[in-house]
Amino acid sequence: MSQSALQATPAKTAGVADRSRPTLRQRTAEAAEKSWRPLVLLLVCFGAWWLIAATEMVEAYLVPSPGATLDVILDKPDYLWQHTWVTTYETLLGFLIAVGVGILSAVVMVYSTTVEKTLYPILLFAQVVPKIAIAPLFVVWLGFGIAPKILIAVLIAFFPVVISMVTGLKAVDPEMLQLSATMGARPWQTFLKIRFPASLPHLFSGLKVAVTLAVTGAVVGEFVGANEGLGYVILQANGNLDTPMLFAGLLVMSLIGVVLFVLVEIAEKLLLPWHASRRDVAATTSY
Known part of the structure; x- marks a missing residue:
């Protein structure tokens, strides 16, 4: 074989499988x-x-048929859409606030042992307190507006975010940190180039849990006191024994959680292609 042919042939490392980009x-x-x-x-x-x-x-007034539930959704799309948008807005806002505060708290806890020892027990205590038990207090303090629902969504979604972020930041290979320090990297450079990228797989695992819990938090807040939202729809339907509307509200609420979960998973694959490919491909080396 000529030298030009050898140069045109791509080199293959022994023991490494060829992993080309998958087709559509x-x-x-x-x-x-x-x-x-x-x-x-x-x-x-x-x-x-x-x-x-x-x-x-089972009696129809206890468990309606799928057809009756679908008829309610088709007969009152504007009514359900109005309340669905309210719950979705509360969920997204509470989730985004929980993500921002959770990441910031995790970073502070990782870089300060004093803050971690002080804040972690409080976070654990706040997590184990049933949110449905303290939701009426938020209504009394903040009124019947949107604020109590967002606050409950934040409290429920906050814990998975901060725990997953702390785990990710601490899971960095110590040798990488020592290497960056040896090369003269500043702490903020080490954080941006090593710690934060390495923590993203753990963070997204927490985000997928948190976004579904945020839906629950928003609906719990609507159960306690609200005049709009899917929690309000479910309560009204339950009081009127309108089980088709109740089931319709439950289905729409579940659909919100599924859609948000899928969106977070898509964001994970777009932002972490290396992680997604490593997880999806069974093996890249042979022995």
């Missing part, structure tokens, strides 16, 4: 492989729901 067909097949099992389970659940309603195993 491969990505579609991979997505279908991951999705068909939960879709089948979801269809089975809806089939069981329909069977229970069709055979009247």
Whole structure:
């Protein structure tokens, strides 16, 4: 073989598998492989729901049929959309505040042992206190507006964010930190170049938990005192024994949580392609 041919041939390292960028067909097949099992389970659940309603195993005023629930959603789309937007807004605002405060608190705790020993027990105590028990206090203090709902969403979503961020910041290889110090990197440079990027996989794990909990926090706040939102819709439907509307509110609330979870997962894959590819690909080396 000529020297030019050798130069044109890409070098391959022994023991390392070739991992080219997957094609659209491969990505579609991979997505279908991951999705068909939960879709089948979801269809089975809806089939069981329909069977229970069709055979009247349970009274219709207790468990409405899927058709009756769908009719309510189609008959009152504006009503449900109005309250869905309120709950979504409360959830997103509470989640974003929890992310900002949680990351800042985690950074301070990691870089200050005194702050960590002082703040961590308080965070743990605040987490174990049932939010539904203290929600009426927030309504008394802040009124029936949007503030109590956002505050409860922040309190519920805050703990997973700060714990995952602290874990990620502490999981950095000590040798990397020693190397950066040896090379004369300043603390803020070490944080931006090493600590923070290394903590992102842990952070996104906490964010996926926190965003679903934020939905619960917003609805809990609406249960206590509100005149709008999906929590208000569910309470009104429960008081009027309107189970189709109640089930419709529950379905929409669940859909909000699923959509937000998927959005965070998409953001993770876009911001951390190296992490997502390492997790998805079974092996990149051979022995």
